[in-house]
Amino acid sequence: MAEWELLDYLSPSLSNKDLSKDKALDEFLLIQKYFSNIGSAFLAEHNVVNSVGDDASVISSNHNTQQINSLDTSIEGVHFLSSMSSEDIAYRSCVVALSDLAACGARPKWYSIALTIPEVDEHWLRGFATGLQTFSDEYRIPLIGGDTTKGTLSITVQVMGEVNTGKAILRSNAKAGQLVFVSGVIGKAFLGLNEFKKTFSSNQNTLSYLRPEAKIKLGLELVGIASAAIDISDGLLQDVNLICQSSNLGAEIFLDKIPTPSTEKTLQLINSGDDYELCFTADENKHEQLMKVSKKLDIPITAIGRIMSSKELVLYDSTNTRIELNSGYKHF
Amino acid sequence: MAEWELLDYLSPSLSNKDLSKDKALDEFLLIQKYFSNIGSAFLAEHNVVNSVGDDASVISSNHNTQQINSLDTSIEGVHFLSSMSSEDIAYRSCVVALSDLAACGARPKWYSIALTIPEVDEHWLRGFATGLQTFSDEYRIPLIGGDTTKGTLSITVQVMGEVNTGKAILRSNAKAGQLVFVSGVIGKAFLGLNEFKKTFSSNQNTLSYLRPEAKIKLGLELVGIASAAIDISDGLLQDVNLICQSSNLGAEIFLDKIPTPSTEKTLQLINSGDDYELCFTADENKHEQLMKVSKKLDIPITAIGRIMSSKELVLYDSTNTRIELNSGYKHF
Numbered sequence: 001m002a003e004w005e006l007l008d009y010l011s012p013s014l015s016n017k018d019l020s021k022d023k024a025l026d027e028f029l030l031i032q033k034y035f036s037n038i039g040s041a042f043l044a045e046h047n048v049v050n051s052v053g054d055d056a057s058v059i060s061s062n063h064n065t066q067q068i069n070s071l072d073t074s075i076e077g078v079h080f081l082s083s084m085s086s087e088d089i090a091y092r093s094c095v096v097a098l099s100d101l102a103a104c105g106a107r108p109k110w111y112s113i114a115l116t117i118p119e120v121d122e123h124w125l126r127g128f129a130t131g132l133q134t135f136s137d138e139y140r141i142p143l144i145g146g147d148t149t150k151g152t153l154s155i156t157v158q159v160m161g162e163v164n165t166g167k168a169i170l171r172s173n174a175k176a177g178q179l180v181f182v183s184g185v186i187g188k189a190f191l192g193l194n195e196f197k198k199t200f201s202s203n204q205n206t207l208s209y210l211r212p213e214a215k216i217k218l219g220l221e222l223v224g225i226a227s228a229a230i231d232i233s234d235g236l237l238q239d240v241n242l243i244c245q246s247s248n249l250g251a252e253i254f255l256d257k258i259p260t261p262s263t264e265k266t267l268q269l270i271n272s273g274d275d276y277e278l279c280f281t282a283d284e285n286k287h288e289q290l291m292k293v294s295k296k297l298d299i300p301i302t303a304i305g306r307i308m309s310s311k312e313l314v315l316y317d318s319t320n321t322r323i324e325l326n327s328g329y330k331h332f
Numbered sequence: 333m334a335e336w337e338l339l340d341y342l343s344p345s346l347s348n349k350d351l352s353k354d355k356a357l358d359e360f361l362l363i364q365k366y367f368s369n370i371g372s373a374f375l376a377e378h379n380v381v382n383s384v385g386d387d388a389s390v391i392s393s394n395h396n397t398q399q400i401n402s403l404d405t406s407i408e409g410v411h412f413l414s415s416m417s418s419e420d421i422a423y424r425s426c427v428v429a430l431s432d433l434a435a436c437g438a439r440p441k442w443y444s445i446a447l448t449i450p451e452v453d454e455h456w457l458r459g460f461a462t463g464l465q466t467f468s469d470e471y472r473i474p475l476i477g478g479d480t481t482k483g484t485l486s487i488t489v490q491v492m493g494e495v496n497t498g499k500a501i502l503r504s505n506a507k508a509g510q511l512v513f514v515s516g517v518i519g520k521a522f523l524g525l526n527e528f529k530k531t532f533s534s535n536q537n538t539l540s541y542l543r544p545e546a547k548i549k550l551g552l553e554l555v556g557i558a559s560a561a562i563d564i565s566d567g568l569l570q571d572v573n574l575i576c577q578s579s580n581l582g583a584e585i586f587l588d589k590i591p592t593p594s595t596e597k598t599l600q601l602i603n604s605g606d607d608y609e610l611c612f613t614a615d616e617n618k619h620e621q622l623m624k625v626s627k628k629l630d631i632p633i634t635a636i637g638r639i640m641s642s643k644e645l646v647l648y649d650s651t652n653t654r655i656e657l658n659s660g661y662k663h664f
Contacts, residue, residue, distance in 0.1 A: 030454060030457065031452065034458060035461060039465065039468025039472075039473055039474035041474075043474045043476070046441045046473065048474055057442075057444065059441075059476070061394065062394045069476065069477065071444050071477065071488070071490055072479050075448065075482075078483060110389075110391070112401060112490070114403045114404070114405040114446070114488040116407065125366045129367060132367075132371070133371065136370050140377075141371055141378065142371035142373075142380055144389040145388065145403065147405050148367075149405045149410060149411070150407075150410060151486065152483065154483065154486060158401075160401075
């Protein structure tokens with residue numbers, strides 16, 4: 001499915017992430033099996049261009065532009081902590097959804113929200129609305145509608161964006177030999193979350209978790225440079241793996257090259273997710289152009305590996321020794 | 333907000349519906365207060381035409397057409413029973429969302445789903461996918477994407493449709509003196525639900541609840557005839573009241589004229605909701621044209637009252653005696 005982001009199901013942000021997720025990956029494939037191709041006979045007549053396995057769906061709206069649609073649910077205790085302020089919960093849930101548009105190189109247009117709340121608490125609602133307003137102002141998009149229901153706290157955000165026709169960056173377009181890049185620093189959100197669990201305060205360190213940034217500007221710059229892209233929500237290796245799966249290829253990634261907040265480069269840290277940085281592939285000769293983008297936007301861009309024709313994701317340590325990963329990374 | 337359907341919050345289908353909902357209506361107004369106008373400074377630049385208080389949002393896509401977007405959440409124990417088959421749960425959740433497009437006179441284009449499930453149960457998922465496929469086939473629209481998360485069972489369905497520019501039927505366009513009509517028979521779903529609670533079986537009687545129909549064909553016929561429309565999800569009086577509120581008017585409704593499955597016309601029955609029939613307003617001289625539509629589609633269309641300039645919804649019994657309603661129906 002287009003952006004059928006089933007990994008959400010298997011790697012909730014707040015549980016311990018590890019690499020032994022065979023059962024979870026089986027479940028992922030099971031869900032994917034049942035939800036692929038529903039109503040696919042009607043895709044063409046409704047101008048749906050891409051509806052399988054990407055960050056978002058692509059729909060032709062007129063000759064010049066295509067629409068990019070994505071839907072993301074954030075659930076209390078899974079995607080955010082109930083101890084977070086409603087302002088942060090609102091803001092974070094929206095950014096998480098918008099990040100899929102960044103990965104496609106899309107311009108955001110508008111969003112809608114389905115909010116499920118256990119009770120009507122005016123103070124909480126006021127904060128939630130403030131979080132939405134801050135989000136709207138920062139990304140310059142209106143909230144155009146929604147639904148409110150009573151139940152366990154949960155927020156589903158639908159975002160709509162657009163690209164010039166044919167210019168969406170898809171997951172499926174990586175080519176063997178291309179370099180794999182990441183933006184920013186990986187693991188900051190993980191450290192921020194740990195800090196928040198101790199201090200319950202909003203500060204320089206916890207903001208990386210509480211207030212992530214959807215890399216919209218970077219995504220727009222990557223159009224025409226990157227061949228494939230994904231936002232890092234589930235964990236770097238899992239997300240690189242999704243590019244590999246969609247592109248029917250593999251990759252080699254060098255642990256040492258992955259930019260982290262300190263010299264520590266544990267698997268747990270690099271695969272913690274929640275950073276909403278972009279991971280993308282590009283020809284080696286685009287390196288200089290990418291460094292200009294990096295300078296222009298003041299965002300680090302780092303090559304961390306290479307796409308391979310072997311259908312497997314392989315991770316090497318600093319001595320070029322292969323680090324054993326579970327079978328989920330041998331996906332074919 | 334466009335289709336900010338907060339009444340969902342206050343009148344869950346499965347709880348007892350009554351007319352003493354002052355507290356709930358206060359909560360409704362509170363939520364509405366906080367979620368109106370978020371990012372409204374950016375509506376125009378993103379071509380959003382209508383984003384306040386309707387079944388769906390209206391967005392201009394090109395010169396000829398406008399897009400109609402709506403989002404609806406269905407929650408276990410609130411909008412459906414856990415004893416329902418996953419096939420019925422999927423089908424019903426999608427129809428409930430699509431029904432908003434019917435009320436706007438829109439042609440359905442595609443849909444996406446955010447599914448929250450407590451566990452991966454292959455049998456349940458297979459049924460759910462079958463329900464989606466049946467829905468896709470009946471309304472000829474593809475599922476283009478979605479998200480799956482782990483948690484309390486909940487389904488958010490986003491539907492996208494289109495209308496010819498300027499032709500969306502809005503809630504806000506009723507005029508004093510126009511007649512109020514309903515399609516079909518009111519209260520069938522309520523009886524179907526009661527029957528299902530006893531028999532837990534899918535049969536002729538329970539289908540009205542388990543498998544409602546989104547009145548898309550009727551909505552399309554009403555374009556150019558109806559001035560305002562809403563789908564009856566929360567309860568007939570509440571939904572008429574929403575047309576009145578949006579149009580800044582009132583209405584008088586005659587209990588005796590409301591078509592019900594038997595001679596019984598209790599407030600509970602007529603205000604039970606879940607029928608997904610359409611309630612709409614039209615000039616009196618459109619009556620004959622409406623009877624032709626009724627015959628063509630084989631759907632009863634009945635005049636049940638009239639829009640009034642007084643800003644209050646008034647209900648009369650068979651002796652033309654006014655039936656006392658709570659203050660929520662005096663909304664200004």
